[in-house]
Amino acid sequence: MAVIATARPGGPPSLVARISRNPWTGFLFRRLVSLAIILLALAFATFSMVRLIPGDPALNIAGIGATPEQLDAIHHQLGIDQPLLVQLVTYFTNLLHGDLGSSFVTKQPVTEVIQTRISNSLQLAGASLLLVMLVSIPGGMLAGAITREGRHPRGEVAFTALTSIIGALPEYLMATFLAFLFAVEIRLLPVAGAEGPQSLVLPALAVSLRPIAVLLRIVRVETLNVLAQDYIRTARSKRLPQRLIYLRHTLPNVVTAALTVGGILFAALIGSAVVVETVFARPGLGTSLVNAVLARDYPVIQGDVLVLGVTVVVVNAIVDILLAAVDPRSLTRKG
């Protein structure tokens, strides 16, 4: 918008035309539309949640001995005493005003609950993502360079075996093993809480080991593919130093593939973080969500799911845009 506004009538006549002809315009437009649709669907899903609960949700909350007055109060709080359409409008209106209701348990506004916890979760997810990318991309490329064209076949077997086993272990088992190792055996790092950066180490390891293994394999295979391309032979025919062949000619093409999978991995990583937070008693959105489900604290469940869902959707959109920046061909591709 800001760019279009600068196109004064007397200015260069081509600016609007240039924007509309730029492949980025259509691409970003398509991306934004699908982003909006998915966000709407997500909000609708959280709205439907309370309405889909079999039986009377108020009974779940207040218990069987509740008086009709108590039940009515809960109905009112949940907004389910209104006609469905009114409920829907109210829900979306409140959402737009940033009002997600209040916790049944603590009476705290849900937005406050989320605000106090989101940074712990973001730190965990961010640190894990960083760890995954920093280990997998160089590691996978190195493994690919070492095993290219069938070199070191035994190394390849060991690599594949190790990464498949680690890649099959779910994060909560990883977390349990790590907690055992560090709580019982080594006692070097804290295994609970969110005090200081050391408390981040074990949860981040638990979350990222599996995606690291998965991405390592993908990056290695992708590196083999790229190294077998004609354009790498061209680069070698120019006698470029290995540094340029790997960093300039191989890396961008490998990163494209790694990013494509990286988006999916990051979504899974947010899921893992929810579980791992509970293992390490880290006060984040994950622990909040799990406790809310156990306490049937519906407004908090709605809020947490909404925030986690929006994060996933937004990250996927960012990955798509990054991909387009790295690989300009994907701009014109549909999808």
Place this chain on the structure above:
Amino acid sequence: MLGVAAIVLIALVAVVAPFFLAHAASAFDVLQANQNPSREHLLGTDQLGRDLLTRIIVATRLSVGLALAATAIGAGIGVPLGAITAVLPQRPRMVVQRAIDSLLAFPAIIVAIFVGAIIGPGALGATLGVGISLSFAFARVASTLALSIGGREYVVAARVVGVNAARRFLRYILPNIAETMIIQTTVAVSNSIVFVSALSFLGLGVQAPQFDWGRMLTEGVQAFYLTPAAALGPAVAIAISALAFGFAGEAMARAMNPLLWGSGELAPVERASATSLGPMPELQVARPRLLATNGSNGHAEGPPAHPALEVEDLYVTFPSAGGQVDVVAGVSFTVAKGETLGIVGESGSGKTMTAMAIAQLTPYPGTVKGTIRLDGQALSELSAGQLNKFLSIDLAVVFQDPMSSLNPALKIGTQLTEGAEVHRGLSHKQATQTAVARLREVNIPTPERQLQRHPHEFSGGMRQRAMIAMGLMNNPALLIADEPTTALDVTIQAQIMDLLARINVDHEAAIVFISHNLALVRQSCHRVVVMYAGRIVEEIPSDRLLIDPLHPYTRALIAAVPDMLRSPDEPLAYIPGSAPDLADLPSGCPFHPRCPLAVDKCRSRRPPLEERATGRRVACWVANEDVD
């Protein structure tokens, strides 16, 4: 195999164990609470003194059972949802597919927790939650399969001949999707075990007094400091069963579709006769057999004192199942400055391997022997660093396929300038100026603008011209063009050939032109070398090529060139037989099984390459006898 065996064992335990051990698993003895592993209790006891190993074994039924139920729910929802896309019209189908894709983007565990929150914590909520979260993947696979199989020719053909829908589904579609669905299901069971246990672990799944592995893990973690085995035991059980189903699925997938699921290893070079360049070139320093008498330039005999390229006794060898195979065997030739030498031959004749050996780009695991002298300098005498610098400046290669030979991720400008910047120490500005000049030379309009573009914005002809411009950046003494026009339109071919001819004159660069196109070689080269089975069989000036070719193979090649003037009724000429297997060459002259003139001598003794005149050599008993 191991995975399948483990699955059978797990199934057996799940079915049988509870009958015998259910009672023992709940028998508590508070006096024995929280014990560490002992002979009596192999994994120790929990906080109520129950034997942990017994409980883990008994819990197999509930853990695996819930996982199977969740998988069934996932398949039950997902498969019909996905399969339905095959019968939907275009637009609704797109909508459903996009919806499935969007749902797949959400982490399964959060979807499962969300569904579990609606149903309420418990085994039912967990199973339904995991089932629904898995259904999206099932839907995706089913949709892909249904669309690809439903449209295949044999299914369409079956419909055309009147096979009814039910029979079509049973006979043609089901067998084809069954394989993939079995794999998908096995992997889904593995995920299910992990997710259901995760929910139980979080307290959202199985509730006491029932117990599955996830529930036991939670209880174990609470007693971590007292009895670590209480947590590690169920953790190992989950890990082993998840791995068993996961590996079994992957093994099945690998067995059914080795191409798609292979871990990316490239097939070893089995038959080195596949001379078309292998997957990847590798920098290799030639290890020459030093011919003592011919070591220095001064002794070198022959027409120009200082040819652009001298190749002496070149061997390129690949390991194969039956030993070492020479794909190039003792090739020697020279190219003068400003000369264009054509190398022709069928695929597998060793022409490309010869060129790649000269450029030090022989693919792994090939090895090179022989002497290569470029602009008077023996390559073997240079250190690795010197060699890189020397080759980058004195030699350029133009490859066959311009569509794949330029890096799609880098701007044309970067690809043109980087070599000169690295090896000649030019500043980026200087290198860019040279690049602009070279692009102009190869008739690319507005070169400054083109430098900022990516290869995908170029046409095929433009890319090949950019490749040539790249080769000219450092004014090389030798340009190797490996079938530079094969991938291009005929009209573009002529432009590229004109361009090469001009470079030959303007830059005084020698050109080695590799082609299977005899007509093209005759027009554009001064001299032609014909290769067969890794050896030179004839060398001939191109103006003599049509007049008096001596080798029967050369004549056969010429006869096989299609001719516009030939009557359409006349059968096309071809060379009988096929190119020889380099690992198992015929005795004597390798061409004799296909040669119309072969005599006894040809079958027993290999003819030497005899020099008949300057620039005229032939390796043929019959041809050389005619003269003698």
